[in-house]
Amino acid sequence: MPVDIFDVDLAADVRDDFEVRLKRGKTVEEATKLVLRKYRSVLEDEDDMAVVYLALAALQLERGGIRSEIKPQVEAAIAHDLGRWESEASPEMYEARKAVLQRLQEGLK
Secondary structure (H helix, E strand, O other), rough: OOOHHOOHHHHHHHHHHHHHHHHHHHHHHHHHHHHHOOHHHHOOOOOHHHHHHHHHHHHHOOOOOHHHHHHHHHHHHHHHHHHHHHHHOHHHHHHHHHHHHHHHHHHOO
């Protein structure tokens, strides 16, 4: 299991789409809304939903902070992702992923 958020293909796709929108002059908020609209169908799957929101949170954090509009979904995504890693990964991998997610958790404050 890849530890870094963007090691997952879906997260890398979200990043690429987000950055394209920023380059086209969209704000972080606008880019976020457009990406969520594009990936609406994958948000029905809990694992994929977590990937999308974790990616968006990391991208927003790099650009000044996680916006309040997605904070509840990011909190849920972190909890879901940690639970999945705890049950599917080795203790070492779980701790590594937990450290990655703690940075996002701190960005929610």
